[in-house]
Amino acid sequence: MITTQTFILVLSAGSLVAALITYIIVKAEKQRCKLITDQNLMLQTELNQERQLLAEKQNAFIEMDKQFTTLQAEYKNLVQRFEELKDNRAKEEERFEHLAAKIIERKTSKFDHQHKEGIKEILAPLKERLKHFEEKVEFSNKASLERHSSLREQIHMLTQLNEKITKEAHNLTRALKSDTKKQGNWGELILESILDKSGLEKGREYHVQKSLHDDEGRRFQPDVIIDIPDGKKMIIDSKVSLVAYEKWINSEDEEEVVQALKMHAKSIKQHIDGLADKNYHDLYKIESPDFVLMFIPIDTAFSSALSGDQGLYQYAFDKHIVIVTPSTLLATLKTVETMWRNDKQNRYAIDIAVEAGKMYDKFSNFVQDMEKMGRQLDTVKGSFSDAMNKMSTGSGNLIRRAEKLKQLGAKASKTLPEHLVALQD
Template identity: 45%
Template sequence: MTTLIFILSLVATFGVGLLISWLFAKNKYVKSRRSFISNIASLSNEKEKLEMMVGQANRELKEERDKVIELNQNVASLETSKDHLIVQLQTQKSDIEKLENKLAKEFENLANRILDEKSEKMSRVHGETLKSILTPLKERIHAFEEKVERSHKDNLERHAGMKQMVYDLRELGIKMSEDAQNLTNALKGSSKTQGAWGEMILERILERSGLVKGREYSVQESISIDGKRLRPDVIINLPDEKKIVVDSKVTLKAFERFASEEDPLAKQQHLKNHVQSFKNHLKNLAGKEYDKLYGINSPDFVLMFVALEPAFNTAIRNFPDIYDYAFERNIIIVGPSTLLATLMTISSIWKQEYQNENVLEIARESGLLYDKFVGFIQDLSEVGKKLDGSRRSFERAMNKLSLGTGNLVRRAEKIRELGAKAKKEIPTNLVKKSKEGEQLEIN
């Protein structure tokens, strides 16, 4: 009995345990299911958001692709425009050269077509009219052709001249260095003698630069400013009425003593005197205020020309800050070689300026030629209208002669048929036409 009760108790306990386990598992399952459903809803929302973001990204990507396509089309259009402009520039010269022949042929063909269709009298009258129109036009075309040829020739000469100037620059630099070194010992005289020698070197450089005296530069021009009389050695003219003043300075006494002195201490003192002489020249030149001589048309500096290259180089080696010292006083120091290079550059600028003026003149003449051509076309149109009017008047007069019942030709021919004596006869084609015209009128 006790055993049975124990077994029943054990079974009941096991059953209760199973029931509790089942209830716990069910509760856990319900919670897990709710969490799973919640996660599915959250993932669904995330999916919708991601789909919206993907759609927006696709739209933006399409817009960017459209922009890239549009930019590529613009680039292609610009490349095409560039190529077209290059072709136009290349063909412009040949078009100008062909213009005269083309216009002459068109004028001749047009005039011939008009003159061949008209009577001798009308041809003579209008031939004289055409001649009066074409003669000035031919002269203008010829003048235009000469300007184009002259411009082309000037361009070739300019390039050849530049090549020659570069060669001359090298040769002159060598020669002037040799001349300066050889003349160092000879120029031990007065400051006036040295100054004259420096001006001679300056004049030689100006002659070799390609600039024209009296046009691109002037020498020893006397100018008054604030009651003071100034006489710059050289005034260089630039385009747009700008000016550059060149002043020649020669310092040889201290340099000659420095070059010939053998004692080191005395040699060093002469070198200091040479550098000090340079400084004094710079101060004196700055005091003249040449850079303010022409107001707004003057550059902000003056060129101080030192004719002796060895003296110039010695001062630079022993006074490295000399350029800054001069520039603070609105002065630029130049030797023969650097001055010649500067002047040759200015000469090249002037040649380019003259070339540009020729181009502008060609453009102006082209405009006048075009206007003249338009006027000629208008005159020809008026001549054509008048000739058409004359032709219509002629046709009306001929119709009166040969068309209609009882036209004049037919009546005159009947008079002859009735026995009128006449020495001349009406042309057969006109008589035939009058009969046909009369028959048409009857029908």
Template identity: 40%
Template structure:
């Protein structure tokens, strides 16, 4: 009996244990299912969040790239603006500098071209002069009058080639008197600025020079050629052109020898000839030597004209300044008169309208007392 009870108790305990364990197992199974479901949901949520993160990452990357691009673009635009602000004045200065360089270069080219043309003209004039001299020498040799006219023509041509005008910058064969009343006709009187004059004589005989050139063994002709020049120097010094009335001559006179070779030959044979002439205040000149002097005279005239223009500009500027000062004085007077007029108008308005006891106020009082009127003040 005890065994049966023990077995039954054991079976009951086993059953109860099985029941409890089975219940727990069912509970655990349910929880497992719940946990599994929860895990699946969490995994699903995680996957969704992961996908969202990926999308967000992609969007952030895209937005960052767009933002970076915008920033770079804005920086480039700002840099362009800043560079434009910095470079525009520099470009303007460079443009101005380039234009100035181009202007200076153009002026230099024009000056060089002008100088080349003057040198070319001088060279051609000298060649023409020498060629003409050689061609005409034989015809002029034995006719002193024709020879003198020819020398004057060469001299006049040289003067004209430098822009000098007869009757303005120089006079040709104009008659003058000295203090004794004697009459003289210098070949050329070249006028300088400030009333100074240069006398140029061209009456040197070339007959003996031509004879010597035809036969260079003819020493006698060579001596006569030198003597002819010395004689002309003496004759010129005796005439004392510097004492002619109306002539303000410099301290020396030019003796013009129209053929270069004629003067060079004489100077080679007698080295003291030039100094001897200078002692008598006479300067021997050939076409090329005279050309250099004429160029200097031409420069003097140009400088004188520029100075006169500058003086005239200064004079006109002074007049304009005086007029401007007078204009401002008149404006001050007008302003003062306007101020007085304004003050007078203000006083009149006070008496009429705004001041104590003004007329409009008095008229209003009269109207208030019964004075009839068809209009109101201000209509």
């Protein structure tokens, strides 16, 4: 039989085993909760990164939508101005025709060949200026319509370009990671492809690999120099950093991922420091904005670097450098292209105003010439009336005396007009 002491020992041992099992279960549950928490944090970090990428793209689309709205307003204004100019032209032509017809009808029913040639000489320059003026207005209107229709295509192109560059970047990362020279060439190639799609013209609005010298005679060769209206300049330099980025993409261990992100951010920081030491923004002095654009050809390469160092963007900005990626750079270049387009439209408006002023001055001179011609016709008509009076009316007029001489026996082979002779009765 089991004694009381033995029973107590068995009961104590059972309690100890139960407590040990409970401790093991609780510890396992805590570890599972910690693992779930770590996974949630990692997923939240990835979600934040994707949200940041989405926000950047949304901002780019918002900027494009603003530009689209601005172009719509500009197009509407141009159409309205064009219609007003057409109405004014029609009114001026109608007024001119009415005035010319009234003057001609009032003064005389006939013009000799000399008068007709004189009017042609006056009207020909006016007609030519009107034609030139109309061509400029139609050209400006057509250009605005073309830009309006192509803006939607450019917005769609921005999305496709970003997706294409990202896909190509991942495919080329492994091939380029061991060759720094090829990395640089590839980055410049991506940069030039974005410039080709920006609407800016190479050699006119931007220049590639142009050599510059500072005050000390040192030679610099930035990747791209963008010309901005009013003589301003903006410099873009491409920087590619793929080694640590490739490790981050392919790492499965959490510690390796964190370490790769830090190394990737450090690599980009080194590019920032190297670019800042060149002081590109000082080469053009007051002609250049107080910053340089550092182009990273992969959007996710920059966003991942920010995950490794959230102060990276501000670090670059403090050194007069603004980091851009394909999506943000294209939006920036589109803004510059819009500035150039507005500058051209302003020049067209000035030319139109000058031509309109010349046309008005010419028309004013023409009206003055017509009024002068009318006064001259009045003078001729008055002189003609005086001569006719002396010849056919009044006492002792020439026709009366000529007829009297004929009656007295003067020999003549011709006779005077009967209606003039009848006036003498």
